[in-house]
Amino acid sequence: MGAAVVIVVTVGLSVALASGKAEGVARERIRDELLRVPALFAGWRDSQMSARRGQVRAVAEQPGTKALLAEGGGGPETAHDTSLEFARALGAGAVFLFDTQGRLIVRTDRPREEGGRDFSGVSWVSVPISRLTEASAFIAEVSRGPALSLVASAPVLQGAGTERVLNGVVSAAFRMDDERAHEVGRLAGGEAAFLVNAAARGAVPRLEVVGTTEGFRDPALGREVSAQSGTTEAQLARGDLPSPFALRARGRDYLATLVPILSGSGEPVGGMVVGRAKDEELAAMREIRRSLLGVGALILLLSVPLSFAFARALARPIQQLAIGAEEIGRGNLDVPLPRAGRGEAGALARAFEVMRRELREKAQLEQLVADLRGRGVDPTLRGVPPTGTDGLPSSGPVLGHLFAQRYEIRGLVGRGGMGAVYRALDRELDEEVALKVLEKSAGEGAPGEQQLRREIKLARTITHANVVRAYDFGEAEGVRFFTMEYVAGATLRELLDEEGRLALTPALQIAKQVCRGLGAVHRAGIVHGDLKPANIVVMTGGIAKLTDFGVARARRQAGTPFAGTPPYMSPEQVRGAEMDERSDLYSAGVLMFEMFTGRRPFDAGDPFEVMRLHLEEVPPNPRTLQPTLPELLADTIVACLAKAKADRPATAADLDRLLMRVRT
Structure with a gap:
């Protein structure tokens, strides 16, 4: 479903x-086409004006017209009848006759009105009189029903050259009606309507439809255009109109543009609106x-x-x-799992198989530590050197003593060249901790104190399940100390001393956990510098942890000569050259070689000879000592022991991935 x-x-x-x-595409295409409408309309207007002027000029050149105006119109009835014939011949809505002063003789649409009215101030009359040439302009009529017309005028001349005489002017008005609107609509590829400005001069334009195509035949179209375009009279006069704008007519949505129509004197007498229906543009998309x-x-x-x-x-x-x-959660690691196939289920099955293999390895590691304890080996007494009469070092905290007014000393865990580690109860936190202190002789000089500071400072930057956590740092009773996580278990050194070599499965689990701990150390920008079995503690729960950062350095300090343990030192560490994460991976290779074969790749009684072997000798293949080792595991160990850092795995995570591919 x-x-x-x-x-x-x-x-x-x-x-x-x-x-x-x-x-969006349709709107953009409509917008682009509407932006071309003003130029299209200007071309149509100019061609109309030119054609109409030619028609009127032909009438003005007729002998009868010249004779009629030479006689001043020949009387009102004669002038009116002749003008009607002109109107029918021209297809005009009205014809006007003017005398040489621009006074109206007659007009066919109002035969008994305006006789003698002076039109000499109107451009389409004054130009023929003053320049003896044709003129044209748009005019609006609102007093007897709204109308918008294109008027064309021509002078009526008699004679030629210097003897040419003006007899008057003949004009014809052609309505901008439905037929003209259809012409513009076909030209623009949309709906079109002529609008006349029916408002008084200076008022907000009130546009009314006088000629339209069918799509715009809507009584409210004029008001809709006025409202949606937000047009003012000044905008109409300047031609500064918003375009395009949304328009709705007869239930359809359009994008429209408004082109102003001006009179001969530049006054806004109307406009031409052209619109494109959005649904027509989207017809293909609807299909x-x-x-x-x-x-x-x-x-x-x-x-x-x-x-x-x-x-x-x-x-x-x-x-x-x-x-x-x-x-598996109940501890049954032998439960059958589905075969790993393709897809998400296959990936999940493979992940479960890896988890089960890890749990099996961890269980065997737990058993190894449990067997060690069962043989009477106390993993909390790790080869303590000779002590005083009370079993403790000759200096430092005393068994049962409350150290630093906080830590109750419960036993000695171990001692090295720099100091001793005690098992103690932190009374403030009510939990056991490991307490590491410097011997007074080591703490008297700066190096011992600096090493202790470095160890706690570096260790506190790392929080990981496979790295021992550090807690506190201080000074009490004349000695420097710090506390860290107390790990109940055995060192890998103790396991190797007891077993000789480890079984493949638990050893592989230790190696992978060491890689994960090293990964956390390296991500903190630290090179451990002293990775060896004594610095790896295996807990009774099968968890391996890295400890002892006494010789560790921040990655940025690489190149400083390192201390370390010769059997586990990398070639660059022996030379005192620059070290990085891959130096720890070399030490991990030595450690794995020893776990899986029971001996180290390079061994000699003299530490300096061991260091020379690290520099010059090729390590043996671990399969020559333990033929049953998986080939991939042996190749991985050899890669870690490469003399050149570039030939080793690049990161601890890369080494972990290689070990995860080893099948036991």
């Missing part, structure tokens, strides 16, 4: 994204959307039974893994 839901969601998102993208929905529905019908079958096939190994997880 989940697959079906995914399909539905996918198809739905696809349709939604495609629709959104298509609408694609319907197809997608149809295909999605078909896929959904097929996917429901298939998804159930697929779910059952997928759930079977998941259910087996769930049962296996419960059994």
Whole structure:
């Protein structure tokens, strides 16, 4: 069922994204085309004016027209009848006759009005009189019903050259009606309407439709254009109009642009609005959307039974893994697990198998430590050197003594050249800790104190399950000390001394945990510098921990000569050259060689001879000493023991991944 839901969601998102993208593309295409409308309209207007002037000029050049105006119109009735004939011949809405002073003789749309009215201040009359040439302009009529017309005028001349005489002016007005709107609409590829400005001069424009295509035949179109475009009279006059703007007409959504129409004197008498319907632009997308929905529905019908079958096939190994997880949690590591295949279930099965293998290795490691304790070896008394009569070192805290008014001394864990480690009870925290102090002779000089400070400072930067945690640092009773996590278990040195060599499975588990601890140390920018069996503690719970950072250095200090233990020192450490994380991996290689074969790759009675061998001799292949070792494990150990750092694994994590591939 989940697959079906995914399909539905996918198809739905696809349709939604495609629709959104298509609408954006459509809007952009409409916008680009609308931006070309003013230029298209200007070309149409100029061609109309030129054609109309030519028509009127032809009338003005007729002998009858010249004779009529030479006689001052020949009387009102004669002038009116002749003008009507001119109007019918021109297809004009009205014809005007003017005398040589620009006074109206007659106009066909108002035969008994405005006779003698002076039009000499109107451009389309004054230009023919003053320049003896044709003129044209747009005029608006609002007193007897709104109308917008293109008027063309021509002078009526008699004679030629210097004897040419002006008899008057003839003008014809051509309505911007539905037919003209269709012409513009076809040219612009959309709906078009002519609007007249019916508002008084200086008022907010009130646009009314006077000619339109069918899509814009809406009584409210003029008001809608005025409201949506936000046009002012000044904007109409300047041609500074918002474009495009949203427009709704007859229930459809458009993107539209408004082109101003000015009179001969530059006053805004109207406008031309052109719009493109968004749904027409999206028609192809709607077809694609319907197809997608149809295909999605078909896929959904097929996917429901298939998804159930697929779910059952997928759930079977998941259910087996769930049962296996419960059994592993109860300690049954032999529970059968499904075979690892492809996909998520296969990856999960492989992860479970790795986890089970790790738990088996850890269980064997726990058993190894338990066997050591069962043979009477006390892992908390790690080869303590000769002591005073009370069994403790000749100096330092005393058994049962409350040290630093906080730590109750319960026993000696071990002692080295720099000091001793005690098992103590921290009374403030009510838990056991390991208390490390410097011998007074070592603490009297700066090196011993500096080493102790360095060890606690570096150790406190690391928090990891495979690294002993450091707690506190201080001075009491004349000695320097610090406290750290108390680890109940045996050192790897003790295990090797007791067993000779370790079995493959527990040794491999120790090696992997050492790599993980080293990874944490290296991520803190630290090179351990003294990785050896004595500095690895194996707890009774099968956890291996790194300890003793006494010779560790921050990574940025690499290149400073290191102290260390000769059998486990890398070639660069022997030379006092620059060290990095791969130097610790060399020491890990020595440590693994010893765990799996029972001896070190280089050994001699003289420490300096051992260091020479690290520098010059090729290490033996561990399979020559232990033929049953897996080849991958032997090759990994040899790679760690490479003389050049570049030939070793790059990081502790890389080494851990190699060891994870070893099958026991």
